[in-house]
Amino acid sequence: xxxxxxxxxxxxxxxxxxxxxxxxxxxxxxxxxxxxxxxxxxxxxxxxxxxxxxxxxxxxxxxxxxxxxxxxxxxxxxxxxxxxxxxxxxxxxxxxxxxxxxxxxxxxxxxxxxxxxxxxxxxxxxxxxxxxxxxxxxxxxxxxxxxxxxxxxxxxxxxxxxxxxxxxxxxxxxxxxxxxxxxxxxxxxxxxxxxxxxxxxxxxxxxxxxxxxxxxxxxxxxxxxxxxxxxxxxxxxxxxxxxxxxxxxxxxxxxx
Amino acid sequence: xxxxxxxxxxxxxxxxxxxxxxxxxxxxxxxxxxxxxxxxxxxxxxxxxxxxxxxxxxxxxxxxxxxxxxxxxxxxxxxxxxxxxxxxxxxxxxxxxxxxxxxxxxxxxxxxxxxxxxxxxxxxxxxxxxxxxxxxxxxxxxxxxxxxxxxxxxxxxxxxxxxxxxxxxxxxxxxxxxxxxxxxxxxxxxxxxxxxxxxxxxxxxxxxxxxxxxxxxxxxxxxxxxxxxxxxxxxxxxxxxxxxxxxxxxxxxxxxxxxxxxxxxxxxxxxxxxxxxxxxxxxxxxxxxxxxxxxxxxxxxxxxxxxxxxxxxxxxxxxx
Ligand SMILES: Cc1cc2nc3c(=O)[nH]c(=O)nc-3n(C[C@H](O)[C@H](O)[C@H](O)COP(=O)(O)OP(=O)(O)OC[C@H]3O[C@@H](n4cnc5c(N)ncnc54)[C@H](O)[C@@H]3O)c2cc1C
Ligand SMILES: Nc1ncnc2c1ncn2[C@@H]1O[C@H](COP(=O)(O)O)[C@@H](O)[C@H]1O
Numbered sequence: 001x002x003x004x005x006x007x008x009x010x011x012x013x014x015x016x017x018x019x020x021x022x023x024x025x026x027x028x029x030x031x032x033x034x035x036x037x038x039x040x041x042x043x044x045x046x047x048x049x050x051x052x053x054x055x056x057x058x059x060x061x062x063x064x065x066x067x068x069x070x071x072x073x074x075x076x077x078x079x080x081x082x083x084x085x086x087x088x089x090x091x092x093x094x095x096x097x098x099x100x101x102x103x104x105x106x107x108x109x110x111x112x113x114x115x116x117x118x119x120x121x122x123x124x125x126x127x128x129x130x131x132x133x134x135x136x137x138x139x140x141x142x143x144x145x146x147x148x149x150x151x152x153x154x155x156x157x158x159x160x161x162x163x164x165x166x167x168x169x170x171x172x173x174x175x176x177x178x179x180x181x182x183x184x185x186x187x188x189x190x191x192x193x194x195x196x197x198x199x200x201x202x203x204x205x206x207x208x209x210x211x212x213x214x215x216x217x218x219x220x221x222x223x224x225x226x227x228x229x230x231x232x233x234x235x236x237x238x239x240x241x242x243x244x245x246x247x248x249x250x251x252x253x254x255x256x
Numbered sequence: 257x258x259x260x261x262x263x264x265x266x267x268x269x270x271x272x273x274x275x276x277x278x279x280x281x282x283x284x285x286x287x288x289x290x291x292x293x294x295x296x297x298x299x300x301x302x303x304x305x306x307x308x309x310x311x312x313x314x315x316x317x318x319x320x321x322x323x324x325x326x327x328x329x330x331x332x333x334x335x336x337x338x339x340x341x342x343x344x345x346x347x348x349x350x351x352x353x354x355x356x357x358x359x360x361x362x363x364x365x366x367x368x369x370x371x372x373x374x375x376x377x378x379x380x381x382x383x384x385x386x387x388x389x390x391x392x393x394x395x396x397x398x399x400x401x402x403x404x405x406x407x408x409x410x411x412x413x414x415x416x417x418x419x420x421x422x423x424x425x426x427x428x429x430x431x432x433x434x435x436x437x438x439x440x441x442x443x444x445x446x447x448x449x450x451x452x453x454x455x456x457x458x459x460x461x462x463x464x465x466x467x468x469x470x471x472x473x474x475x476x477x478x479x480x481x482x483x484x485x486x487x488x489x490x491x492x493x494x495x496x497x498x499x500x501x502x503x504x505x506x507x508x509x510x511x512x513x514x515x516x517x518x519x520x521x522x523x524x525x526x527x528x529x530x531x532x533x534x535x536x537x538x539x540x541x542x543x544x545x546x547x548x549x550x551x552x553x554x555x556x557x558x559x560x561x562x563x564x565x566x567x568x569x570x571x572x573x574x575x576x
Contacts, residue, residue, distance in 0.1 A: 013504060013524055017390040024391060035505065093366070094359050120388050120504065124368045129324060129356035138434035139324060139357075142349055154438075158498065159349050160450070161266045162442035168435045178505055179498070213398075216365035219381060220394040224530075231537070231547045234554050242554055243564035246536070247572055249552055253534050255512035256454070256480065256573075 001111040007037035009068035033068040036116030038183035054078040073194035074186030087211035095212030097130030132173035144179020273346030279414035294320035305416040316429030324353035329430035347405040364399040371410040388527035447483040454482025461518015466495035503528035521546025
């Protein structure tokens with residue numbers, strides 16, 4: 001069986017972003033594997049022995065996204081596939097889901113597809129559920145801990161109201177959260193192996209797909225309105241007097 | 257424009273942002289509320305009180321526990337070629353999945369976690385934060401129905417009018433057994449972070465006495481009727497559960513008042529609370545980056561400042 005882990009490349013979470021002529025710019029900040037997807041890779045690597053599986057990292061992106069796949073390989077993934085095609089430049093989340101679903105089917109023998117919770121660029125958090133629906137596989141989302149048995153996948157999910165336990169059978173789509181544990185660092189050996197790995201590139205034609213229609217479109221990209229960031233430091237007097245003055249200021253904002 | 261509004265709930269307890277969605281729908285024309293679940297007839301009545309003109313009610317044991325698959329099939333079966341042009345949802349982990357699956361069944365698209373919305377000739381132009389709130393985009397959906405999930409507290413919450421009547425129409429449920437929910441352990445009670453008007457958060461600054469630090473934070477939150485948040489450092493150190501984490505890998509909150517105590521203001525923390533109306537920072541380091549984003553700051557020890565602030569508010573709010 002294969003566990004396919006879908007990863008995306010995004011600007012680093014430390015990056016300062018600005019909108020310039022409708023395009024995002026992150027200066028010279030690095031592109032990295034989407035932080036949430038590192039948890040998905042970690043989860044897959046933890047489980048691969050339990051189910052005697054191999055781990056395939058899958059990414060739709062430009063040629064530069066190879067680096068994100070190499071990170072997954074260096075962490076311990078067995079193989080990586082890049083889906084890249086000029087026709088995929090304008091892709092909405094449903095389109096990405098249809099392409100990922102086709103690639104998962106082409107990989108074959110995939111019993112599980114792992115996802116991050118959300119990307120930190122467009123950040124819709126839709127893709128895992130969309131892929132599940134396209135494939136007709138059950139969705140186990142927001143998973144922290146999991147136990148993979150022969151016939152059954154048992155998980156603990158974190159939802160707003162608390163923790164839920166649930167199970168489903170194979171094949172299934174899982175989105176993974178930080179409850180799986182901190183992602184491992186790539187080992188020295190892993191980095192060497194990843195450096196030498198061949199990463200096949202699949203085009204839409206390889207997947208037998210037409211470019212999906214882009215239904216959701218960005219009309220404009222904006223810098224958020226500048227906050228009035230002048231901070232008024234309340235000082236002078238005893239803590240009680242400072243607290244008094246601060247409470248006064250907050251009440252004057254008429255927000256309570 | 258007749259807008260449909262999905263009323264999200266957990267065991268019959270509505271997500272307050274559902275009413276915000278209903279309020280927004282009413283500014284666009286008549287509103288139809290969708291209430292799915294088991295034993296949720298009371299919720300259908302509440303939806304009428306919050307302004308729905310019609311409720312489509314699927315009350316069925318097959319919908320006792322939320323299942324994105326079953327709820328999607330139930331909803332998709334109600335949509336016809338002509339209607340509706342717009343379905344609104346409050347953003348929760350459930351509605352993200354529901355809207356996502358619907359976009360596949362209905363060959364449409366989802367605008368997620370929207371904070372502003374205009375309608376021009378039936379076409380929604382939605383504003384939403386992207387890149388962890390560092391930028392905003394205006395976005396549209398070319399297909400129908402347009403599926404839009406609204407960020408909690410981004411739109412005004414209407415006041416209910418008791419006893420307001422309207423039509424409740426029963427609709428059939430669709431079942432799906434592919435995921436079996438075995439059990440549930442509820443998180444802490446109290447005000448939900450995403451819906452809270454006030455959030456008081458603690459960070460690694462409590463480390464000299466974490467239990468006492470978060471007791472003080474919780475006391476201030478309780479005086480202000482708010483919820484307790486935390487930085488990831490505080491969560492990673494095990495001072496408080498992950499459910500309280502605010503930030504990029506935690507919850508996104510937009511309260512009217514956010515008080516950060518012993519939190520340095522890392523970019524990943526800021527992405528979870530940037531849209532708060534008023535930010536107050538308490539930190540003993542005058543150079544902590546959090547002060548750059550705060551309206552009010554106190555340079556001092558949280559272990560003395562938080563209880564002093566609780567006392568001050570108790571007095572002023574007449575709670576002593
Ligand atoms: C991919 C990624 C995702 C992340 N996601 C999140 C997230 O979702 N949420 C999040 O919060 N972080 C997140 N982080 C972590 C983030 O980068 C910071 O490490 C974290 O926010 C720091 O928490 P902190 O401010 O409590 O701790 P610190 O940075 O250690 O700050 C502690 C502060 O407390 C002050 N202090 C100490 N003692 C006192 C006292 N007695 N009284 C008053 N002040 C005191 C100090 O001056 C200091 O400013 C993420 C990081 C990465 C890389
Ligand atoms: N271009 C992509 N290539 C591979 N996986 C992706 C891509 N976009 C999204 N995903 C996966 O879907 C998850 C949710 O993404 P999103 O719905 O865009 O927030 C991510 O955490 C990834 O696991």
